[in-house]
Amino acid sequence: MTRRIWDISQRLRPGLPVWPDDTAFRQERTWQMEDASPVNVSALTLSTHSGAHADAPLHYATDGADIASVDIAPYLGECLVIDARGVGPLIEVADLPHLQSADRVLFRTFERFPHSDWESETTAIAAATIEWLAVQGVKLVGIDGPSIDPQSSKTMDAHKAVHRHDLRVLEGLVLDDVPEGRYELIALPLPIVGGDASPVRAVLRALA
Numbered sequence: 001m002t003r004r005i006w007d008i009s010q011r012l013r014p015g016l017p018v019w020p021d022d023t024a025f026r027q028e029r030t031w032q033m034e035d036a037s038p039v040n041v042s043a044l045t046l047s048t049h050s051g052a053h054a055d056a057p058l059h060y061a062t063d064g065a066d067i068a069s070v071d072i073a074p075y076l077g078e079c080l081v082i083d084a085r086g087v088g089p090l091i092e093v094a095d096l097p098h099l100q101s102a103d104r105v106l107f108r109t110f111e112r113f114p115h116s117d118w119e120s121e122t123t124a125i126a127a128a129t130i131e132w133l134a135v136q137g138v139k140l141v142g143i144d145g146p147s148i149d150p151q152s153s154k155t156m157d158a159h160k161a162v163h164r165h166d167l168r169v170l171e172g173l174v175l176d177d178v179p180e181g182r183y184e185l186i187a188l189p190l191p192i193v194g195g196d197a198s199p200v201r202a203v204l205r206a207l208a
């Protein structure tokens with residue numbers, strides 16, 4: 001019996017909505033068979049925070065580890081998907097009354113993921129919630145929004161709480177079709193040396 005898989009990644013393509021003023025996704029063909037090349041080859045230009053991605057500590061701490069240095073174990077294993085739609089600007093501890101124990105928690109905040117336009121008012125996670133999750137033993141926090149902090153944040157309180165507890169972060173997940181519950185998460189960052197983040201192919205697999 002094959003276990004069902006949900007692909008929770010954004011498709012990387014020209015026009016991919018990115019953070020205001022960040023690098024647009026671009027792909028150009030550098031070799032092509034039409035020009036007598038034996039193969040087609042392309043070059044990519046994209047933000048490290050494109051689509052579904054994993055932040056490295058280097059993103060929010062000048063002396064933080066880069067994405068090639070972090071252990072990959074947090075990005076593989078059982079996770080809990082929580083429906084946090086409609087909670088408002090920040091996910092507070094009070095919004096999580098029934099949270100069962102989990103190593104990895106992914107929050108759905110969108111009714112429908114905004115695939116074609118940038119959504120500037122998104123639900124983020126209160127720093128107190130990150131602290132509380134860390135105390136509960138959570139090692140990775142994920143969200144469908146573009147950031148665990150409000151887009152207007154200058155203090156990056158949630159990222160700083162993540163850094164204090166050395167948690168791992170996934171952002172830009174697509175959770176529209178995923179019911180609340182427990183799954184196997186597979187979302188491996190590329191080992192980009194010096195990288196402050198890496199796109200991931202994020203998938204959830206049924207546990208049985």
Ligand SMILES: Nc1ccccc1C(=O)C[C@H](N)C(=O)O
Nearest residue numbers: 019022047049055146147148171
């Ligand atoms: N591309 C950016 C450029 C500047 C500031 C933030 C971003 C972000 O993408 C937010 C990021 N994903 C974060 O980890 O909060």
Ligand SMILES: [Zn+2]
Nearest residue numbers: 049055171197
């Ligand atoms: Zn990011």
Ligand SMILES: [Zn+2]
Nearest residue numbers: 055147148171
């Ligand atoms: Zn982030």
